[in-house]
Amino acid sequence: MRAALRLLRGVGGALLSVAVICGVWQALVKGFHLDPFLTRGPLDVWRYLTDPTHDAERAVLWQASRTTALDASIGLLGGTVAALVTALSFALWRGVEQTLLPIAMALRAVPLVAMTPLIALIFGRGLLAVTVIAGIVTFFPVLVNVSLALRAVPRSSMDLMRAYGASPYATLRRVQLPGALPALFAAMRVAAPLALVGALLAEWLATGKGLGYLMLASVTTFELDRMWTGVTIVTVASILLYTLISFVEQLTLARFAPEQTRAI
Amino acid sequence: MRRGAIGILAVLVIWEVLGRTVFADSRAVPPPTAIVQQLARDGFAFYWPNVRTTLREAGEGWLWGNAIAVVLAFLLIQFPLIERAGMRLALVSYCLPVIAIGPVLAVLFSGDTSKVILAALSVIFTTLVGALVGLRSADRTSLDLVRAYGGGKWTQLWLVRLRFSLPSLFAGLRIAAPAALLGAIVGEYLGAESGLGVAMINSQQSLAVERTWGIALVATALSGAAYGLTALVGRALTPWAPRVSR
Numbered sequence: 001m002r003a004a005l006r007l008l009r010g011v012g013g014a015l016l017s018v019a020v021i022c023g024v025w026q027a028l029v030k031g032f033h034l035d036p037f038l039t040r041g042p043l044d045v046w047r048y049l050t051d052p053t054h055d056a057e058r059a060v061l062w063q064a065s066r067t068t069a070l071d072a073s074i075g076l077l078g079g080t081v082a083a084l085v086t087a088l089s090f091a092l093w094r095g096v097e098q099t100l101l102p103i104a105m106a107l108r109a110v111p112l113v114a115m116t117p118l119i120a121l122i123f124g125r126g127l128l129a130v131t132v133i134a135g136i137v138t139f140f141p142v143l144v145n146v147s148l149a150l151r152a153v154p155r156s157s158m159d160l161m162r163a164y165g166a167s168p169y170a171t172l173r174r175v176q177l178p179g180a181l182p183a184l185f186a187a188m189r190v191a192a193p194l195a196l197v198g199a200l201l202a203e204w205l206a207t208g209k210g211l212g213y214l215m216l217a218s219v220t221t222f223e224l225d226r227m228w229t230g231v232t233i234v235t236v237a238s239i240l241l242y243t244l245i246s247f248v249e250q251l252t253l254a255r256f257a258p259e260q261t262r263a264i
Numbered sequence: 265m266r267r268g269a270i271g272i273l274a275v276l277v278i279w280e281v282l283g284r285t286v287f288a289d290s291r292a293v294p295p296p297t298a299i300v301q302q303l304a305r306d307g308f309a310f311y312w313p314n315v316r317t318t319l320r321e322a323g324e325g326w327l328w329g330n331a332i333a334v335v336l337a338f339l340l341i342q343f344p345l346i347e348r349a350g351m352r353l354a355l356v357s358y359c360l361p362v363i364a365i366g367p368v369l370a371v372l373f374s375g376d377t378s379k380v381i382l383a384a385l386s387v388i389f390t391t392l393v394g395a396l397v398g399l400r401s402a403d404r405t406s407l408d409l410v411r412a413y414g415g416g417k418w419t420q421l422w423l424v425r426l427r428f429s430l431p432s433l434f435a436g437l438r439i440a441a442p443a444a445l446l447g448a449i450v451g452e453y454l455g456a457e458s459g460l461g462v463a464m465i466n467s468q469q470s471l472a473v474e475r476t477w478g479i480a481l482v483a484t485a486l487s488g489a490a491y492g493l494t495a496l497v498g499r500a501l502t503p504w505a506p507r508v509s510r
Contacts, residue, residue, distance in 0.1 A: 017352045017359075024353070038371050095267075102268030103275065108439070109491035110484045111446035114461070116453075117468035118480045122292040197361045201450065204363065205465070212363060216454065219367040231364040238359040 006250055014243040018236060040228040048225045057226065060214070065233055067210035071127070072199040075134020079195070080188055082135065083142035087180075091150045091172055101147055107140050113198045120206035130202040130210075134195040142187040149183035150176045178256050185249035192241045200234065294474050299481060302474035310463075311482060317459040318448050319486065321376050325383020326444035330437060333388045337395035341425065342417055358389035362447055366454040379451030379459075386447030387440035394436020398429030434498030441490035449483065 022042040028034070029041045040048075048054065049061075090097035116133050123129040153176050161171040203212030215230035276296055283295030333354075340350045362382050369378035402425040410420045452461025460483050467475040 013352070016349075017356050020349065020352050021356045024356075034372065039368075098267040099271035099274070103271050106488070109442050109488045111442045111449060111487050114446050114449040114464075114483060115480055117464045118476055121468050121471075121473060121476055193359045193361065197363055197450070200361055200363045201453065205453065205468075215364060216367055219371065224371075227367060231368060234361050234364045235356075235359060238361055239356065242355065242359055 003251060006254075007247055010243050010247040010250075014239055017239050017243075021235065021239075038224060040225060042232070044225070045229050045232050048229055061211075061226070061229060061233065064209070064211045064214040064230070065237075068196075068199060068203065068212060068234075069237070071130040071203065071210060072134050072196045075131040075199055076138050076188070076192060076195045078131060079135035079138030079191075080142050080184075083139045084146060084184070086139075086143055087146040087150060088172065088177075090147050091176060092168055097147065101144070104140055104143050104147075108144065112137050112140070113194060113201060116198065116201045116205055120202065125206045125208075127207065129206040130199050133198040133202045137194045137198045138188065138191040141191045142184060145183045145187035146180050149180035153179050181252040181256055182249060185245055185252055189242060189245040189249055192245055193238045196234070196238050196241065291473050294477060299474050299477045303478040303481065306475060306478060311479075313458055314460050314463045314479075315482065315486065317376070317456075318445070318452065318461065318483075321379040321451065321459070322383050322444040322448040324376075324380045325385075325447055326387055326440060328380065329384035329387035329444065330391050330440060332384065333391035333436075334395055334433070336388075337392050337399060337429075338421065340396060341399045342421065354389050354392045357385050360385060362386060362450050363454070366451055369451075370454055376456075378454075379448045379456065382451040383444040383447035386443040390439045390443060391433070391436040394439075395429055395433045398432030399425045401432060402428040430502045431498070434494065434502065438491055438494045438498065441494050442487040445483065445487045445490070 026041050026043070029039050049058070090101060113133070115136075119133045119136070120129045123132050150172075157175045157179075158171065161175055166174070200210070200212030200215075203210040204216050207213070211230050211234055215227050215234070218224070218227040218230065279293075280295045280297060283293050283298070287293040336350060336354065340347045362385065365385075366378065366382060369381050372378070373381070399421075402420075406424045406428075407420050410423055415423065448459070449461040449464075452459040453465055456462050460479055464476060464479045464483075467479060
């Protein structure tokens with residue numbers, strides 16, 4: 001019941017975001033009298049998308065959106081799983097953690113998405129490059145957040161497990177992992193929009209497929225309706241993804257750390 | 265700390281060995297020594313104009329974005345009514361994929377303006393969240409004290425909240441440094457005359473592998489330096505803040 005209420009609030013928040021963005025957008029376009037040849041308002045995009053004669057355009061956009069969604073979600077999930085496995089092995093072998101975690105933390109100071117050309121150079125111009133960049137962007141924040149959370153378990157819980165003679169695995173599974181779930185989703189939430197940007201950039205620079213390529217190619221051919229629609233789709237998708245993950249985060253918080261729950 | 269240094273050294277050695285053996289044919293991952301050699305060969309004359317452009321764009325964006333974020337944070341904390349809508353707006357700015365609005369800005373603005381805007385957009389959200397968390401963490405009794413002496417909301421903000429907000433604000437500003445560089449570089453990928461982004465794309469497309477790595481290394485070093493500098497300033501300004509290494 002409470003979960004349903006939360007979901008409703010999350011969806012309401014996402015709708016509010018979309019409304020805010022449409023309002024600001026319309027205001028910018030009309031208020032600044034921007035060049036109508038170059039700019040489109042939210043209404044123009046809606047008309048373009050729903051125009052009955054635009055079946056072919058819709059098919060192109062749909063195909064590209066699916067490619068991008070697949071690229072970004074493989075990267076996001078792959079990066080998360082890899083980070084989780086690494087964080088767990090860090091927790092079991094502290095020596096490895098002390099050696100490698102500082103490197104992972106230092107990498108937070110690196111603009112990873114900007115390294116896309118390098119990734120394209122190493123992994124070629126295929127699907128791999130796209131997923132690797134979206135994955136890397138997710139991997140490091142999740143790894144650092146989860147590793148720190150695995151360590152930050154209350155002393156008393158750890159002592160209790162030790163007193164009952166629990167193995168490190170049991171402690172990890174019963175105490176540390178549940179305690180780290182909120183940190184996991186918090187890191188994913190922040191990483192998700194960046195993973196999407198990474199995937200789009202890799203599509204533009206490496207594979208030449210998906211929305212990333214379609215949007216930027218539309219600029220060079222001056223099919224600006226299509227470009228604005230692409231931008232709209234990407235932004236709405238990004239907001240929805242963020243909202244979805246933050247909903248899951250709120251659920252885990254309510255279960256494992258009730259004192260921290262708050263909106264956004 | 266020492267173990268971290270050992271870790272970095274180990275990674276470099278493994279990289280060097282792999283670069284000379286496994287990747288020797290594909291050339292995609294050159295050994296670190298080759299990258300440094302290329303870096304020295306290209307030298308100052310090649311890097312400085314690009315670094316200057318990118319730093320200027322990122323720096324201006326950093327200033328604008330953080331200024332907007334801090335002012336927004338003040339407004340949101342003083343007028344709770346608009347807090348939700350304001351947070352939504354900031355969240356939208358974070359979710360707006362820089363690569364998606366890059367072309368839009370590029371057709372609307374000439375020159376470096378589009379990159380500055382992209383860099384600014386990249387930092388607003390993290391700084392705003394840092395500032396808000398800090399402003400909210402203000403000590404209840406101190407706030408009440410100001411109130412008891414007849415101080416209003418703005419006096420509270422100036423005398424109490426601002427000071428309490430600094431550690432958390434600087435945590436946000438630290439992350440903002442690489443984010444601003446990211447915004448500027450991605451903006452350059454979408455078309456620019458000079459800058460690290462342009463240089464990186466050009467060298468990638470001409471398959472100048474060592475140079476691409478070199479540019480990536482320089483971008484990383486810049487961003488690391490900006491991160492470290494912000495952290496140092498933050499420490500100097502907030503000596504009372506707990507020094508956790510996170």
